[in-house]
Amino acid sequence: MAKETKQSLGGQKRAESLTDKQRKRIATKAAKERWREEAKLPKAEYRGEVVIGDIKIPCAVLEDGRRVISETGITKAILGTRSGASIKLKSQANKDGALLPVFLAPPRLKPIITSELGDEPLEPIVYKDGRRKVVGYGAEILPTVCDIWLKAREAGVLQKQQLPKAMKAEILMRGLARVGVIALVDEATGYQAVRDRQALQKILEDFIAKELQPWVKTFPDEFYEQLYRLRGWKYRPLNTSRPGVVAHYTVNLIYERLAPGVLDELKKKAPKNIKGRRKARLHQGLTPEIGHPKLREHISNVLVLLRVNEDWNSFMEMMDKALPKYCDGKQLRMFTKPTGVTDDDIIDV
Secondary structure, eight states: OOOOOHHHHHHHHHHHHOOHHHHHHHHHHHHHHHHHHHHTSOBEEEEEEEEETTEEEEEEEETTSOEEEEHHHHHHHHTSSOOHHHHHHHHHHHHTTOOOOGGGOSGGGTTTOOGGGOSGGGSOEEEEETTEEEEEEETTHHHHHHHHHHHHHHHTOSOGGGHHHHHHHHHHHHHHHHSOHHHHHHHHHTHHHHHHHHHHHHHHHHHBOSSOOOOOOOSOHHHHHHHHHHHTOOOOTTOOOOBTHHHHHHHHHTGGGTSTTHHHHHHHHSOBOTTSOBSSOGGGGBOTTTHHHHHHHHHHHHHHHHHHOSSHHHHHHHHHHHSOOSSSSOOOSSOOOOTTOOTTSBOOO
């Protein structure tokens, strides 16, 4: 029996002197404090299992975007079980000042765990999965853990009964060599589609201005001069009226290849009226900080390809290789005049 101290005796006497009402108030206060602390924990928004061979490790993507894998999952994957002995080893390691998870607690791994591992990947991440409170680690820790077990085997420091655990680490490492652990977590939890949507949203936020920008001359005359040259048309510098098909060429060469989703958003910014005219040029919907600079850069790249080619077909082949479209569907390698468009139509982009 543990020796009672003055402090413990004093605490016991105070507890005995409390009324039922006071005890209830203290318990309620403690429960509220625990609830407040748990409310601060990040929540798992997407969950699944990383599957490599017959090994399955529970994983999640938290509301802040962090990818985590559960401590219990890694422990079972390598040690085979979360035994009382392994938990004791972890407790002892933590008392000694080493912040070690269960799957790295065996003392024979200590010489292999170097300062290269650092404290950050070993910091546990406590999160809520529904009503459950789960202890996990950043998904990036998994290859490092496997590497430690493999180096321990190579150094000959493992006991005979620990060799199968190193073999499991090797199986995991081989699987991870084929597919990154982040991609595995994203696929397992279904976060992959969300990640792609969020990435697209970020692009649109960067490119699309909230309000139409004032018109400034954006397309250099040489762009149209070179385009006319490859189409075999006579270029008149002072004539600002251009065949309507030029608008379709401009959309194809510039806006469909600028960034994913941008063309659709620009069309929403500058819709056509009853007569088929836009209330503004498409480029007026781009942000001055990112959208316009990227547009000018893209136009410059297209100009280079226009200059170095002597015919339209070879130019389009280069375009499709060097600056492919972002939109889905077939690429138009030989861009012909669209049906219903006449040379008398005026460009509206």
